[in-house]
Amino acid sequence: MSKPEEIVLRRPDDWHLHLRDGEVLGDTVSASAASIGRALVMPNLQPPIVTVDMAHAYRDRILIALKHSAPSGAATNNLFDPFMALYLTDHTSRETVAEASRAHDVLAFKLYPAGATTHSEHGVTDIGRCTEALEEMEKQGVVLCIHGEVTDPAVDVFDREAVFIDRVLIPLRKRFPGLRIVLEHLTTAQAVSYVEEAEGDIAATITPQHLLLNRNSLFEGGLRPHAYCLPVLKRERHRQALVAAATSGNPRFFMGTDSAPHSQARKEVDCGCAGCFTAPYAIALYAKAFEEANALERLDDFCSGHGADFYQLPRSTETVRLRRESQLVADQWPFGGQRVVPLLAGTRLEWTLIGSQSVPPSA
Numbered sequence: 001m002s003k004p005e006e007i008v009l010r011r012p013d014d015w016h017l018h019l020r021d022g023e024v025l026g027d028t029v030s031a032s033a034a035s036i037g038r039a040l041v042m043p044n045l046q047p048p049i050v051t052v053d054m055a056h057a058y059r060d061r062i063l064i065a066l067k068h069s070a071p072s073g074a075a076t077n078n079l080f081d082p083f084m085a086l087y088l089t090d091h092t093s094r095e096t097v098a099e100a101s102r103a104h105d106v107l108a109f110k111l112y113p114a115g116a117t118t119h120s121e122h123g124v125t126d127i128g129r130c131t132e133a134l135e136e137m138e139k140q141g142v143v144l145c146i147h148g149e150v151t152d153p154a155v156d157v158f159d160r161e162a163v164f165i166d167r168v169l170i171p172l173r174k175r176f177p178g179l180r181i182v183l184e185h186l187t188t189a190q191a192v193s194y195v196e197e198a199e200g201d202i203a204a205t206i207t208p209q210h211l212l213l214n215r216n217s218l219f220e221g222g223l224r225p226h227a228y229c230l231p232v233l234k235r236e237r238h239r240q241a242l243v244a245a246a247t248s249g250n251p252r253f254f255m256g257t258d259s260a261p262h263s264q265a266r267k268e269v270d271c272g273c274a275g276c277f278t279a280p281y282a283i284a285l286y287a288k289a290f291e292e293a294n295a296l297e298r299l300d301d302f303c304s305g306h307g308a309d310f311y312q313l314p315r316s317t318e319t320v321r322l323r324r325e326s327q328l329v330a331d332q333w334p335f336g337g338q339r340v341v342p343l344l345a346g347t348r349l350e351w352t353l354i355g356s357q358s359v360p361p362s363a
């Protein structure tokens, strides 16, 4: 079969996105709004988004930033529709969950085990403390998004996801079999098998970096901070399992970029932050992974179908087009007064989104 020159997709949805806050918001929002329809915006700000009121105020700031962001994204800006996740803590009350279930723009709670990742210090110290909140989520059908890694320092960092499934996720799902769960940013073959085989309402997001890179990329010619995220990249066999899952057509797997910008200064430093910035190139990156797996025909369901179905929202009626046209990933992207280095900066991607902003707006 000849290679297609163009791909038409329903406008994709990003079900795991970090937009940050304050002066960087215009840059982060416009980077996603150029190609994305709906997004589930992560609540790990400082302080974290723990109430419906805080989520609404944050959503308002996002929409204002969108309005004032670079004019090059303007044509698509009004298609960007952020949905919010609330940060689950040891103290989340039944009432907060009930209130969230009534707010149409709040879709989920996010479970960060305390200490697992960036700004997770307010996260859950012991899932046993969340019984009341989890009962209510199960009752109301509110989704729980999970950062699935144990924080036990005795567990090797490459094993923390697999151990989380055995120690935390399986017991949790026994206690709350009706709880709707998204296991976020899968990185291992064990997680893929678990999600494929588990009973009940469970799904998973997969990032572009975990589809395209294995852990060798962290050390290629030296330490590579811009490929460092959590959960950390794994071995090649895990990457292959993730590609097989994403391209299988199984509706439990869908797009969530986990685009997580940190300034260049906070990445290229001792004890640099975890997070890969992929938002401006996310669809081109997923297209690369799907084409390498000969599965371009499944890209639409993965990016624009399965996630909406899981979150019980209609699939988008808008479209985006990708052309087979080489583009260079920019060396840097504006980030408030600073800059952020995109994943795979300086390399070329074969697909380019037509009519969207694929070069950084001038700072």
Ligand code: NCD
Residues within 6 Å of the ligand: 018, 044, 117, 118, 147, 228, 229, 230, 231, 258, 260, 261, 274, 275, 276
């Ligand atoms: C995320 C961030 O920077 O907020 N970092 C990351 O490496 N993925 C947090 C997260 O999603 O774990």
Ligand code: ZN
Residues within 6 Å of the ligand: 016, 018, 042, 258, 260
């Ligand atoms: Zn994340």
